[in-house]
Amino acid sequence: MPIEGRRTLVAAVAALAAAGTSVLVTAPVMADSGKTKTYQAVLDPLNGQTGSGTLTLELDGRTATIVEHYSGLAGKLDGRPYPHLQHIHGGARGECPAPSADTNGDGVVSTVEGKPAYGPIRTTLSVRGDTSPTAGTDLEIAPHGAALDYQRVIELDDATLASLREGTAVVVVHGLDPSLIGEKARNAGSELVPSLPLAATAPALCGALRPMAAGGADTGAGGTAGPGTRVLGLGLLALSGAALALAARRRPSR
Numbered sequence: 001m002p003i004e005g006r007r008t009l010v011a012a013v014a015a016l017a018a019a020g021t022s023v024l025v026t027a028p029v030m031a032d033s034g035k036t037k038t039y040q041a042v043l044d045p046l047n048g049q050t051g052s053g054t055l056t057l058e059l060d061g062r063t064a065t066i067v068e069h070y071s072g073l074a075g076k077l078d079g080r081p082y083p084h085l086q087h088i089h090g091g092a093r094g095e096c097p098a099p100s101a102d103t104n105g106d107g108v109v110s111t112v113e114g115k116p117a118y119g120p121i122r123t124t125l126s127v128r129g130d131t132s133p134t135a136g137t138d139l140e141i142a143p144h145g146a147a148l149d150y151q152r153v154i155e156l157d158d159a160t161l162a163s164l165r166e167g168t169a170v171v172v173v174h175g176l177d178p179s180l181i182g183e184k185a186r187n188a189g190s191e192l193v194p195s196l197p198l199a200a201t202a203p204a205l206c207g208a209l210r211p212m213a214a215g216g217a218d219t220g221a222g223g224t225a226g227p228g229t230r231v232l233g234l235g236l237l238a239l240s241g242a243a244l245a246l247a248a249r250r251r252p253s254r
């Protein structure tokens with residue numbers, strides 16, 4: 001369901017609440033158009049890092065609404081806000097690399113060593129501007145700092161769409177805390193951005209993008225439970241809370 005639709009739904013639920021009307025009339029609003037498909041990646045740390053996060057991608061045609069949260073990454077690099085390059089990779093095995101992908105034995109799976117697992121950059125998850133692979137190493141438009149609340153609506157290219165369809169799309173957030181890796185790797189340079197240390201471009205968080213099966217199997221026939229249904233669920237929850245509070249207030253005090 002497009003964001004506008006969700007807003008309308010929330011507004012409708014709020015209006016019903018204000019009017020004190022029964023809310024059991026919203027079932028038809030729940031039906032999804034069947035056009036959107038939602039993917040989710042659970043971002044787990046690798047290379048001895050400590051962060052975690054999630055990314056949800058709602059796809060309507062080639063328009064992707066991306067909502068991402070992560071925390072626990074390195075906040076600073078050389079005393080300045082740490083640029084965490086992040087991408088949707090794809091076209092390979094659709095996996096996050098295992099520690100055994102560290103072929104040069106420096107204790108860190110570099111972004112190049114991870115490529116057989118997650119493939120090349122398909123989309124750059126920049127905070128503004130270019131989202132193509134060309135922007136993949138642009139530190140200016142990368143998110144900075146230890147934590148991120150990210151929401152962006154972008155158009156995906158054919159290669160990214162194909163990766164999502166074939167199940168090879170993987171979200172990778174780069175940038176290691178240098179204090180959490182060995183000395184050899186800490187002193188190595190990045191093979192991706194020669195001006196940066198290896199740590200700055202090695203993968204810190206990774207998660208494969210998988211279709212979300214909300215409330216059962218996704219038949220692709222539409223009408224599956226999407227984000228709109230969850231918003232509605234929360235609305236109903238809030239409403240029943242409000243109703244209880246109202247009932248409590250109406251009860252005569254003793």
Ligand SMILES: [Cu+2]
Binds near residue numbers: 086087088121172173
């Ligand atoms: Cu990447």
